[in-house]
Amino acid sequence: MNTTEMTETQRKCVDGIMDWFDFGKVSKAMTALGWTWSSIGDAVPSEPELREYARRMLVETCNSPTHHKDVGGFVASWENGIPTLCFVLERFEGEAFVEDEDE
Secondary structure, eight states, X not given: OOGGGSOHHHHHHHHHHHHHSOHHHHHHHHHHHTOOBGGGTSBOOOHHHXXXXXXXXXXXXXXXXXXXXXXXXEEEEEETTEEEEEEXXXXXXXXXXXXXXXX
């Protein structure tokens, strides 16, 4: 999906997130943790690379069936036509601890 397939309201929402999200804070955290992306040669992404990737995620998830993408620390999602962008340092799902009732 490209931005021409988005409504004006959707574009404004994405632009607002891009204007106000603190990519500098994400960059500092990734640098401090030595968090690298293999897609850029196992380097810590620069702030412009973080911005580009986040925008692409928001645009791609806008009209996707799941309205959700979780990659490289970023979580992009849409609910009721409103986008959300998060950067997550730690997450664990308890599914591994749920016993299969059929066993």
